[in-house]
Amino acid sequence: MELNARIPAGPIEQKWDRHRFDMKLVNPANKRKYNVIIVGTGLAGASAAATMGELGYNVQAFTYHDSPRRAHSIAAQGGINAAKNYQSDGDSIYRLFHDTVKGGDFRSREANVYRLAQLSLNIIDQAVAQGVPFAREYGGLLANRSFGGAQVSRTFYARGQTGQQLLLGAYQALERQVNAGTVTMHTRHEMLDLVVVEGRARGIVTRDLLSGKVESHSADAVILATGGYSNVFFLSTNAKLSNVTATWRAHRRGAGFANPCYTQIHPTCIPQSGDYQSKLTLMSESLRNDGRIWVPRKKGDDRSPERIPEGERDYYLERLYPAFGNLTPRDIASRRAKEMVDAGQGVGPLKNGVYLDFRDAIDRLGKQAVSDRYGNLFAMYEKITGEDPYREPMRIYPAPHYTMGGLWVDYNLMSNVPGLFVIGEANFSDHGANRLGASALMQGLADGYFVVPITIGDYLSGTPPWTGGSGDAAFRDVERDAKARTDRLLSAKGTRTVDSFHMELGRLMWDLCGMERNAEGLEEALEKIPKLREAFWNDVTVPGSGETLNQSLEKAGRLADFLEFGELMCRDALERDESSGAHYRREHTTEEGEAKRNDDEFAHVSVWEYRGEGEVPVEHREELEFEHVPLSQRSYK
Amino acid sequence: MRLTLHVWRQAGRDDTGSFETYQADGISESMSFLDMLDLVNEELAQEGKEPIAFDHDCREGICGSCGVMIDGVPHGPKSMTTACQVHMRSFKDGDEIWVEPWRATSFPVIRDLVVDRSPFDRIIEAGGYISVRTGSVPDANTTPISKGAVETAMDAAVCIGCGACVAACPNASAMLFTASKVAHLALLPQGQPERYDRVLKMVDVHDEEGFGNCTNHGACEVACPKGISVDYIAQLNRDLVRATLSFRPEKGTAE
Incomplete structure (x- = not known):
């Protein structure tokens, strides 16, 4: 596997x-x-599909939802960062770049992050022009608000939505x-596999979720924008259908998987209320602007x-962090909450949360002002818990939320x-080992509106339009694999x-590869997961047929991939x-209990190469x- | 709690469908309505029977995927709440609950509780946007917009496209859905250049898709999990009248 990051020469600015000047272009008439x-x-x-359609490419877009508008980006609450410096509080492109590299704990690529900070300005302009x-x-x-990991106010927002x-x-x-006819939309179609012909990505194989039909689609390039893999934990803040299948299948076809161990645990989610629970709900980090986090000093x-x-x-x-206070980065806020709960100072009926208290904010600003800022979040909290956060503090606890890998x-x-491009949460590129709040929306839109529509031209201009089409024998082979599964x-x-297998995998991952990890636990997980996978294939029950809408079958296919990916x-995480x-290894902490990096040996991206089922992958x-x-x-002190 | 569920089961578009009765045991009040359906489905799957199909995803009330009639009410008993955010504390031990898909000619049932809402995408496709190319835009602060205008636009823009308005309407009209997008864009300066063209195109497709007309029942506003006001339908009608009188070329005359 050859890894050439192709970072352009010259000063970072x-x-x-x-x-953009050095890249080759595709003639407008040829697009x-x-x-x-x-x-x-x-x-x-x-955003990529819209922009590439505008540029004149022939775009085929796929989603397993009934409408493109349902994707899980829809649930992001707090906001989007941009270095506009509208507040004149010392912000700049360089500062956003600096904050993001530092927040990512020095495990991201500087050139990519700088470009992200530059493009943040264009995103806000674009969104406003669209009527956001x-x-x-x-x-x-x-208007702007503040977010964790930054001392400037650079987050743009539309209420909590x-x-x-x-x-x-x-x-x-x-x-x-x-x-306009430039984009063809395929809804309720799930990608089952990637098709690689003579070393180039040439298409995908999908399942029509209504008819069950397995179909091939060919193209000159394939872009994956399929999100993250937090649902490997079963319980996460991700939507129920979010999964790793598209990226995992591409990995099996040769794409390197980078830093899979970097999974973000979001500090402000509603604590679990029972075993039956199907997912966890996030409360926007923006609440930490005005809410104060505390636990009782006395245990129990x-x-x-x-x-x-x-x-x-x-x-x-x-x-602990007087300079940043309640706005420390997510990884730190999460670990400290876990420590408090583990020490017996947790609150709530199951003693599994910490308080996020708005009493002082309400005294200072008035109930109306607090309601203007967070009203919909308060209402959501009350719906789920039956408790009124205007009168009693919210209870929060960390939950898997976003995957930097x-x-x-x-x-x-x-x-x-x-020919295989990867954008948004599905790639590894910009957040290093930890993502700052309000940066996921920024990265997704930078990649989709401003980066990939340009860079793909450089690739396509060097390859004549493909004449092979989905009639190529390679498609038949991949279809056969998909049907066999x-x-x-x-x-x-x-x-x-x-679900019973997914819950078991989730518990195992949370216990052994969750907020804290150590070598012993990870070795245990590496022994247990193959056994669980074997049990799954031997003992799972999937009712119904493959020729209709069958949600059990969809879930089973996704879980099969999570069982390999986990x-x-x-x-x-072990390596x-x-x-x-x-990524917090218990063996490596500073005296103050913070994550202790080892830059001499680990200032690199780990990229895994697939070597076949049951084979050890190569790093x-x-x-x-x-x-x-x-x-x-x-x-952050 | 122990509940009796009567759930609409339908194998496919052409199947006639009927209610099936299930017992749901061991339901706790902090479960969501969909957690409860999950539990019933787990038991069905365990018995090798086909689980109840229903659309869902975020389970936070924002993706708009879920939506079922609970005792004849879109999204169930709690106002301004999607089915995924209804919790079982709204029910009591021994309750009988009737669960059905949205019922509207324009939303054919695909399977069980899953319906085809693609007409909504086609209404947006007709003109529910501002035509700007990526990159060809001015600085975001070039056009000041009053706080009031933005808040009013946002009150319309919060629509999640779930279809409860259609399910609630005796005419199966999608006017609240259409109006929320028309108003969101018409209330902002960026939306002005295409304002009247947009409303004509969107309402035309709304009608072509077979949705009924609005006769001011207001059931849509009550059912809307985001509390979108029927005032926006009035706004749509004002724009529609102006557009029809001033902008629509008469049939058969030269444009």
Whole structure:
């Protein structure tokens, strides 16, 4: 496997400009001769499909939802970062770049992150022009809020529904191109596999989820925008259908998987209320702007929160990190919450949360102002818990939320398989070992609107339009594989349901490869996962047939891939014998209990090469260089 | 709690469908309505029977995938709440619950509780956007927009496209859905250049898709999990009248 990051030469401020000039272009009249497949219609996929349609490419877009607007980007609440410096509080492109590299604990590629910070400006302009109703100040100009890991106010937001409004903007632009005939939309189609012909990505095999029909689609290039893999934990804040299948199948066909162990645990989610629970719900991190996090000083304190006097409360983030207080980065806030709960200071009926208290904010700003900022989040909290956060503190606890790892890509966002591009959460590129809040929306849209539509031209201009089409024998082979897997799942006729296996995998991953990891636990996981996978294939029961809408079959196929992927994730976590960002190895902590990096041995991207079922994958490395942000121990004190 | 469920089961579009009765045992009040359906489905799968098909995804009330009639009410008993956010504390031990798909000619049933809502995409495709190319836009702060205008636009823009408005309407009209997008864009300065063209195109497709007309029942607003007001339908009608009088070329005359 050859890993060439293709980082352009020149000063970091000029790399993207120079690169745009150096890249070859596709003649406008020739663009329509090129077919491009885009899988996934979240922020990255929808914005890429819309923009490439506008440019004149022939785009085929796929989603397993009934409409492109349902993708999980829709659930992002808090906001989107951009270095507009509208607040004149010292922000700049360089500062956003710096914050993101530092927040990622020095495990991301500087050149990519700088470009992301540059493009953040264009995203806000684009969204406003589309009619995204970002919050405004009384003078009519755009408003900002603060987010974790930053000391400037650079987050743009639309109440607590920023992801929804940005996705609807991209979705509307996409539908405009559907109307113009440049984009063909395939809804309720799930990608089952990637087709590689003579070393190049040439198409995908899909299942029509309504008819069960397995179909081939060919193209000159394939773009995956299929999101992250947090659902390997079963319980996460991801939507129920989010899965690893598209990226995992591409990995099996030769694409390197980078840093799978980097999984972000979001500090502010509603604690689990029972064993039956199907998913966890996130409460926007923006709440940490005005909410204060605390636990009772006394272990097992059963008093209701308002009866616990000020002196008996531990505002532990404010105590430990006076400079950032409640706005420390996510990995730190999450670990500290876990420590408090593990120490017996947890709150709530199951003692599995910490308080996020708005009493002081309501006293200071008034109930109306708090309601204007967070009203919909408070309402959601009350619906789920039956408790009123205006009167009693919220209870929160960390939950799996976002995955920084993903398919390896170069500066052009192309994987090591020529013609296979990967954008948004599905790639590994910009967040290093930990993502800062309000940066996922930024990355998805930067990749989709501004990067891949340009860089793909450089690839396509060097390859004549493909004449092979889906009649090529390679497609028949992949179709046969896909059908065989479906048949095997349907014919297992065992005794256990798909969900029972998924819950078992999730518990195992959470316990052994969750917020904290150690070598012993990871080795245990590496022994247990293959056994669980074997049990799954022998004993799963998938009712119904393959010729109709069959949600059990869909779930089973996705879980089969999680059962392979989970093993790689644990292997990566074991191999990375340091702590960095969200990857916290108990063996490697500073005296103050923070993640202790080992830059001499681990300042690299781990890229895994698939070697076949049951074979140990091979690790390749992309060394990271830090010319602009000097390597340092992160400090938020 | 122990509940009796009567759930609509239908194998496919052309099947006639009927209610099946299931017992749901061991339901706790902190479960969501969909957690409860999951539990019933687990038991069905365990017995080798086909689980109840229903659309769902985010389970946070924002993706708009879920939507079923619970005791004849879209999304069930709690106002401004999607089915995934209805919790079982809204029910009591021994309750009988009737669960059905959205019923509207324009939303044919695909299977069990799953319906085809693709007409909504086609209404947006007709003109529910502002035509700007990626990159060809001014700085975001070039056009100040009053806080009030943005908030009013946002109140319309929060539509999740679930289809409850259609299911609630005695005419199976999708006017609240259409109006929420028309109003969202018409209330903002960026939406002005295409304002009247947009409303004509979107309403035309709304009608072609077979949705009924609005006769001001207001059931849609009550059913809407985001509380979108029928005032936006009035706004749509004002724009539609103006557009029809001033902008629509008469049939058979030169444009």
